[in-house]
Every structure is written in C-alpha cells, then in structure tokens.
Amino acid sequence: MILFENVTKTYPRTTRPALEDVSLEIPRGEFAFVVGTSGSGKSTMMQLVMKEQDVTSGRVLVAGRDFDRLPERKVPALRREIGCVFQDFRLLPNKTVFQNVAYALQVLGSSRARIRQTVPETLELVGLAGMEKRLPHQLSGGEQQRVAIARAFVNRPPILLADEPTGNLDPDTSLGIVQLLDRINRTGTTVVMATHDTVTVNAMRKRVIRLDRGVLVSDMEAGDYTTGSLPRIRLDETGAPRRADEPEVPDGYDDGDPTAYDGRSDHDDHDDRDDRDDRDDTDDTDGPDALPPIGRDADEPRGRGGLFRRSKATQTSSH
Numbered sequence: 001m002i003l004f005e006n007v008t009k010t011y012p013r014t015t016r017p018a019l020e021d022v023s024l025e026i027p028r029g030e031f032a033f034v035v036g037t038s039g040s041g042k043s044t045m046m047q048l049v050m051k052e053q054d055v056t057s058g059r060v061l062v063a064g065r066d067f068d069r070l071p072e073r074k075v076p077a078l079r080r081e082i083g084c085v086f087q088d089f090r091l092l093p094n095k096t097v098f099q100n101v102a103y104a105l106q107v108l109g110s111s112r113a114r115i116r117q118t119v120p121e122t123l124e125l126v127g128l129a130g131m132e133k134r135l136p137h138q139l140s141g142g143e144q145q146r147v148a149i150a151r152a153f154v155n156r157p158p159i160l161l162a163d164e165p166t167g168n169l170d171p172d173t174s175l176g177i178v179q180l181l182d183r184i185n186r187t188g189t190t191v192v193m194a195t196h197d198t199v200t201v202n203a204m205r206k207r208v209i210r211l212d213r214g215v216l217v218s219d220m221e222a223g224d225y226t227t228g229s230l231p232r233i234r235l236d237e238t239g240a241p242r243r244a245d246e247p248e249v250p251d252g253y254d255d256g257d258p259t260a261y262d263g264r265s266d267h268d269d270h271d272d273r274d275d276r277d278d279r280d281d282t283d284d285t286d287g288p289d290a291l292p293p294i295g296r297d298a299d300e301p302r303g304r305g306g307l308f309r310r311s312k313a314t315q316t317s318s319h
C-alpha cells in the first residue's frame with residue numbers, strides 16, 4: 001500500500017511546492033495512473049515513494065513502512081520491494097537481454113540456479129522469449145522497454161513504478177507496454193504509472209490520479225484523462241477536493257465496503273512497525289531466493305481501503 005497524508009514537497013531554492021498537500025491511498029494490488037502536464041509533480045511523487053526525496057511536510061507510508069520512522073539503513077530493503085521503469089529504458093548497452101535482467105538478481109545476491117530459472121520465466125512473461133542473446137541496440141524501443149520491465153519485475157516486487165514508460169514509444173507500442181503492466185498488475189503487484197499519454201490512459205479505464213501544478217485535482221476510478229468519471233474524492237461546493245483531515249465518515253467506519261477506511265490508530269501503526277522491523281530483519285537474511293513465484297498475491301484481498309470512503313454522491317458526480 002502507498003499512503004500520502006497531506007504531503008508537501010518544496011525543493012531547495014524554489015518558491016512553489018512541487019507537490020502541495022497531497023493525500024491519497026493506493027491499496028495493494030491496484031493499478032493507478034498519475035497524470036498531469038509537464039511539471040505537475042508526477043516524478044516527484046514517484047521519487048517520494050522510492051524515498052529518493054524526502055517530504056517537506058506530511059506523511060508517506062509505503063509497503064508497511066512509515067517513512068518518518070524508517071532508518072536510513074532500511075531504505076535499501078524498501079527499494080528491493082519497488083521495481084522502477086523509466087522513459088529512457090536505462091539498459092546496460094554492452095549486456096545481452098538475459099544479462100540485463102539477470103543483473104538485477106545478481107546485485108541482490110541470488111543464486112545461479114535461481115537466476116537460470118527466473119530470468120527465462122520473466123522474459124517469457126514480457127514477451128521476449130527467444131531474444132535472450134540480443135544486445136539492446138538490436139531491439140526496438142518497445143522491446144527495450146520490455147527488457148526494462150522484466151528487469152524491474154524479475155525479483156517480483158510488490159510495487160512497480162513506471163515513470164513515463166511510453167514517452168519514447170509510438171501509440172501502438174505504448175498500448176502494448178501498458179497492457180503488459182496490466183498483466184503484471186494481475187499477478188498482485190501494485191502498479192503506479194506516471195504519464196501524459198492520454199490515449200493509453202483512456203484505453204485502460206483504470207484509476208486516474210490527476211495533478212495540476214502540484215495539487216491533486218481529481219482521483220477517479222475507471223477514469224479517463226479528459227472528462228473523468230467516478231471521482232474517488234468528494235469535492236466541496238467550490239469544486240475543490242475535500243481535505244484528508246475532513247473524513248466523510250468517522251474513523252473506523254466500515255459497512256462492508258472493502259474500500260472503506262478502517263480507522264486504525266497511530267497506536268496500531270506503531271504495532272505494525274514493530275512487526276515490520278522483525279520482518280525486515282528476516283528479509284535481510286532470507287535473500288531473494290525466498291521470493292514467491294508470479295501470481296502469489298492474485299487471490300489475496302486487495303488490502304485495506306482509502307482515506308476517502310466513496311459514497312453514492314461521489315460515484316455519480318463528475319467534474
């Protein structure tokens with residue numbers, strides 16, 4: 001799960017925040033687009049999730065970790081749980097497709113047996129079986145991005161972030177890449193994709209979180225990039241998003257709606273943290289060979305719900 005509570009990020013020597021008072025929750029297993037024009041704060045949001053940047057104010061929780069309480073020594077373990085894909089692919093030019101993907105496991109200390117088994121499985125999943133021996137320059141842009149996705153996913157991270165992954169690709173190829181991310185999402189991995197590619201966003205009918213100059217202006221289920229539908233957050237009379245500190249229902253409200261906030265207290269979160277610390281220590285020693293196979297989470301519940309409980313009113317209004 002990814003949770004932002006009233007997150008503001010202002011970079012040094014700038015006056016306007018890159019993100020301003022952003023609150024949202026992306027439950028485990030969800031596919032969400034983050035859209036907005038250039039400079040609206042999409043990459044900043046991704047970097048905050050990776051803890052490559054720190055918030056100026058507000059709170060971020062990712063994969064059970066409260067960043068306020070996350071010691072620096074535990075950041076590498078966090079990043080092992082987040083795969084990343086970028087617009088410019090970032091492949092190693094002198095390594096083959098197989099070696100590029102295997103490298104991601106090697107740096108995690110995986111055994112050769114594990115690499116021999118997992119890399120071909122993953123290349124098959126992304127549609128590159130038979131291309132193991134090619135170098136990146138012998139691939140099309142779309143194929144290179146598939147290698148990058150395989151590399152990001154080969155250790156089966158619970159979260160995959162894709163920052164403008166289709167920015168260098170033509171529309172048909174872009175759609176194929178987003179469909180691949182959708183397929184990965186169906187294995188249980190949470191996928192968050194930043195983009196301003198209206199065509200692919202509108203083709204997918206997924207959750208669409210929209211930023212405008214650092215402000216979250218809409219959050220829609222099965223939304224699109226132009227008109228929007230099924231807003232997730234309530235708007236006030238002026239059309240502004242309701243704030244996270246004005247819950248629509250009391251904390252802990254749950255009428256059986258799996259998207260309802262369960263109102264867990266800070267105390268509960270603290271307990272979580274203690275459990276998590278234990279688990280992190282296990283992670284550190286288990287190594288990637290303990291990773292579960294593709295599809296491990298597919299049948300699990302989608303995790304607890306959002307800060308904002310959707311009501312009939314929010315489902316039918318549009319903006």
Ligand SMILES: Nc1ncnc2c1ncn2[C@@H]1O[C@H](COP(=O)(O)OP(=O)(O)OP(=O)(O)O)[C@@H](O)[C@H]1O
Nearest residue numbers: 011012014018036037038039040041042043044045
């Ligand atoms: N390291 C930085 N230092 C200072 N300002 C930054 C830094 N990174 C981003 N910004 C500023 O923060 C704002 C948001 O940038 P960000 O890269 O998050 O937007 P974006 O929506 O990802 O844009 P694009 O689609 O062009 O990648 C912009 O005004 C940008 O100039």
